[in-house]
Amino acid sequence: MPRWLKNTLKTLAVIVGLVVIAVVAVSIYISSHKQSILADITKQLNKNLNGGSLSIQSMDPTFLSDFPRISLSLKNVVLKDSLWKVHHHTLLEAQELSISVNTFALFKGTIEIYKVGINKANVYLYTDSTGYTNTSVSLDDVKFVMDNQKGHKLFNFNADDLKGKIDYPSEGWKANLRLKVLANSMAFNTLRGSFIKNKLLDGTIAASFDEESGVITIVPNTLNIGKNPFIISGKINTIKNPGSFALDITANSILWRDAAVLLAPNITEHLNMFDIKNPIDVNALIAGSFNAGGDPKIDVKCKVENNTLTTPVGVVDSCSFRAAFTNGFIKSRPLSDENSAISVYQLSGNYEQVPFKVDTGRIINLVKTEVEGTLKSQFAVKKL
Template structure:
């Protein structure tokens, strides 16, 4: 083994001597501290109490040399610090089980105390301010800047160089300002550098935030969240400003950039905190806010992280909430709201609780603005230039909504229970102002236009289908104007313009009071294609949706069901089964109970037809009561158009002439537009001019025996009038005279469409042609019943057909 060089041996001896010397010094210091523990404890206590307006007590002191090596570290036990008014409020400023103090070794040997580091463990720090504004931090006397620094007691320097907190409960309880900040400090390490103008501190923090309540009546921010990260803090004694440089702080699992400024020169300490979260989930951000805010924000959600910046500014004195301003950037996100899910969502959002300066930091003075809002609802893209929501106590929202989309996509959004779209395009531009109830738009005031073109739509409750439909909805602040509507159903084409006065107010409050006034024109209208209006409305099925949706479909269904319609029609041609009319005009009033008919006028069969009345809807049947006036109507055409009114013996083939008539008649038609058999009830007053009875079998059956040489196939008459009373299947023929080309006849009795026909006929055998040259009407009337008169009775035959026989009872009576 080689021997060490001489210089190495000398070096080792010197190092060993130094170590031995240090050990001797530390042993000597230990002996010194133990020997002078009481005096040193008193000196330290006195040093720490020098600038206190209260009391500081220390239970015990032990040297812990190696903690502060090469200096001396002293461990103080049960350190308690109380202000002078502790007996009034009982909030101890400091109660530390372990309080480690590191002092300068050389200063200690000269009999002076220079504190270099303080470590506090297992302690409670409670900063208390009562309702009158007094704080227990008054224990620290304010330094008189004009007074020269004291150099007594050996010129000791009590300023800290380093400090640490471990397992410390830190509380700021401000009763006057309704503020409560409470932290369970797991670990806090700090270093202090002093300058002529103040100090600088570098901190490393790990703490649990139990409360960060700027207003205890509202609740706490970042409650029960772990905070971890570094801080760099500067204090300027001249300005009293504490500046916290921006640095990353982890709050829970999310990283934040946080900076702050505190102005301690003000009586209540003004503060401003800047917070940035470049990528945080909506719900995670909401969880950091006070309950009065988070409870509202949690009604919404954004799927992807968002970029948020926030400033919180206020003071530590009374006055309620601080000023809060938040800006959020949302890009290509999915927004979930109480009423809808918005895909491809983009906007810049701004929140402030100080919308009008001087009005206070309250919900009432809060506002939200969403700029360049774009998204897609049920695959329908839309945009809103600016969404403005003011007064979060009673929120009001305003904005301009724009959208252009394939209208078939509405089916997914509103359901297919009322309206079902299969094609077409919608172009929407609406400005709105609405209350917000439970974060849904309520009773909006809407102005703007909705244009629908080339649409195919079905009105499901009535089973009505329309093609090539065009609609323009023009909303004013009060009224709705429906313009340029084109509806096509089969062969029918209808052009419509409508107006609803006070629409939006009634839509939400009293849909049954809505009156839609229509002006309708059509070149050709086939009524059979609109028989759905006669049917019972199909009850809309309630369909469960995957997402929460608005009640739009239900509201629209209720609107169609309960609203009233005042319709004014002008139609060139009207078709219904065999019926054809021209130049039709009508005023219809549609309500929940049925249809009112007024001023209906058409040209038909060379004459005119006027109608008024009503149709009431009950179940599958429609009960009607109408008054009609016919003038110069071709009776053959008229009977043909209405299927001979249910009669089989007398049809359009048997009639000729021009009908003048007034009727008041009721009855029932089905939802298919068919007359219910035997349902008619009313009376008919008629006058047939230049008429003829053609090939009418009941007359021919009698006439071929009684009048074998007369033309029974063509019985003409100049004027025939009478009155029929209709009661179901029975038609009562009031006594009437028939003066025809081949015979005269008096008729009275009952004609039945089933059984019970009983018609008395008095037929003189005298040929009316013999009286053709007589011009005196009185003489003609006296002659018409001269000669032999047959008394006949028309009754039911065994084969169901009407049989004519002699009326023996009447003959005997004669």
């Protein structure tokens, strides 16, 4: 046997041995501290229940289901709302609740839960004659993270305050949510960066779900993102192409830089080459998937009237135009910076007191930039 192969096998044997020792050590630790760990997990899961209660009968480790994190199987989990003693309808009864916890935090005596899965459960949604319902939702200081490293997606939100109510008509459901949520990250592609990074979402979202089509429809409503109000609507599919979505976002009066900073950094960088003095109307269509990898399709349109445009080569006064950005300029090519374009239509203004017009101008390919367009102007030679 070659020496290099022998050394490699020895190294692998040592690594496997260390892993086995670690698993055995964790197993011994959990077995000897089962009651205290179960009590800590129950306490952690009971946080923010606002008067409700959650009980767990027993716990068993299931190490390999989410290795290298520690996976635990919680048996016979019961969740009751705050008025259970009045109506005696249990909100959730699950034969098994599977969770993943931070290994190192566990040895320090703290519980950090990464993932929760519900198996073999009954859910009882209840509304009494007075209108009280256990379908109301209330979250206070709750963190939500969805980290999809395979698809390069990271959604990280802190719910400072989220309250809502769900109604169940003949088919599907309707929900109204009042939220105050900090978007730490909304990265559809972590290689490009996050949309609305570190922006506060404050407002109301109304949505409905159609059972037959499997479509969640977000009704147009005003939601503040940072300091600016937006009208947001959209659709999310749960049956056909599950996880796919389309969002329509409109701001009727927003500063150029305030709009640009809400996009992913690779787009913001190029839009910040320009600035517009007064607020403008902006509409964005974002379509993609919460599950699949790759960038979402982004189409942004804006309308500028009698404004001041600052460019890398100078300032344009009395400026009016319509503009559009897309990251899918040529439909047959992948969505990317190379396939992105900024198009300008009916551009008119004064540059250094020289009036000009451009019917259509484009900046194509944000990596190796190309500029195309035809400029028309009539002016006295002395203005040169």
